Amino acid sequence: MYPIISSQELAPAINKLIVKAPLIARKREPGNFVILRAALTGERIPLTIVDSDPDKGTITLIVQSIGKTTMLINSMKAGDELIDVAGPLGEPTPVENHGTVVCIGGGVGTAVVYPIAKALSEAGNDVISIIGARNAELVILEEEMKAVSRELMITTDDGSAGRKGFVTDALKEILERPGTLSAGSGAVYAMGPMPMMRAVSDVTRDTGIRTWVSLNPIMMDGTGMCGACRVTVGDQLKFACVDGPEFDAHQINFDELIARNRTYADLEKKALETCKS
Numbered sequence: 001m002y003p004i005i006s007s008q009e010l011a012p013a014i015n016k017l018i019v020k021a022p023l024i025a026r027k028r029e030p031g032n033f034v035i036l037r038a039a040l041t042g043e044r045i046p047l048t049i050v051d052s053d054p055d056k057g058t059i060t061l062i063v064q065s066i067g068k069t070t071m072l073i074n075s076m077k078a079g080d081e082l083i084d085v086a087g088p089l090g091e092p093t094p095v096e097n098h099g100t101v102v103c104i105g106g107g108v109g110t111a112v113v114y115p116i117a118k119a120l121s122e123a124g125n126d127v128i129s130i131i132g133a134r135n136a137e138l139v140i141l142e143e144e145m146k147a148v149s150r151e152l153m154i155t156t157d158d159g160s161a162g163r164k165g166f167v168t169d170a171l172k173e174i175l176e177r178p179g180t181l182s183a184g185s186g187a188v189y190a191m192g193p194m195p196m197m198r199a200v201s202d203v204t205r206d207t208g209i210r211t212w213v214s215l216n217p218i219m220m221d222g223t224g225m226c227g228a229c230r231v232t233v234g235d236q237l238k239f240a241c242v243d244g245p246e247f248d249a250h251q252i253n254f255d256e257l258i259a260r261n262r263t264y265a266d267l268e269k270k271a272l273e274t275c276k277s
């Protein structure tokens with residue numbers, strides 16, 4: 001059992017949880033994730049490890065209530081326990097000095113990009129970050145991202161914070177600055193909803209700038225055994241849980257991935273309705 005030490009609402013329907021998981025806290029590296037179950041009969045869901053404190057034996061998770069399980073997790077309080085938390089899973093982010101990097105977090109995807117931006121900053125990169133959200137209330141980790149970035153741009157769809165528009169608008173602006181990023185130097189890391197990651201990939205495709213995204217396909221075991229998380233990357237079949245979750249954005253078959261992620265949409269909707277009624 002994995003006790004919840006604290007649960008704090010960061011934004012409507014988005015909670016930050018500190019969970020006691022000493023072994024995971026000790027081994028975790030940026031880019032790793034866990035797969036957890038909130039209850040004995042529940043599904044298993046992947047969540048990025050946003051941060052960890054090996055001394056206290058805790059990990060930080062950020063959870064958006066989008067389905068039955070995430071709603072259940074966000075209703076849990078300090079002292080409640082998660083049934084199981086498996087990890088750290090996935091390949092850690094290869095942290096190197098690219099020169100300038102643009103780290104993009106779309107909505108709750110900011111929780112995924114934050115540990116990567118932090119590691120890239122510590123490795124000496126010049127980090128420019130972009131956080132995008134639908135509105136001001138949904139901007140998360142602003143102070144944390146500011147602390148690891150030379151420059152932080154915020155975009156909101158409705159213009160209620162930062163500049164009005166999508167993260168891709170801010171990215172295009174950065175790419176127009178002379179000498180910032182080019183095919184041979186610099187990199188873009190984009191984490192968030194699938195349409196956003198595809199849109200970022202489309203923006204950088206012809207520039208040759210290396211672009212990495214973190215995929216969140218359906219996952220079950222997280223160990224490469226079940227095949228649930230398969231994605232087509234270039235001409236190869238990859239398992240996001242063991243080969244990823246980060247991949248070269250320009251090689252990903254996003255159409256296939258988006259279609260596969262909708263496989264259980266009806267069942268997920270029914271489960272959510274049952275839980276609300």
Ligand code: NAD
Pocket residue numbers: 105106107108109112132133134155156157165166167168191192193194195196199200214215216
């Ligand atoms: P959202 O839909 O509110 O979008 C956040 C921002 O992303 C927008 O403000 C915009 O700037 C950008 N964006 C969205 N669609 C875009 C498009 N078509 N073109 C350009 N920019 C676009 O985000 P949300 O509701 O916080 O995201 C939830 C989704 O993120 C869930 O579906 C979840 O599955 C996914 N998610 C992904 C990861 C990951 O590892 N990649 C992690 C957590 C959540």
Ligand code: FES
Pocket residue numbers: 218219220221222223224225226227228229230239240241242
């Ligand atoms: Fe089963 Fe990746 S989740 S193979």
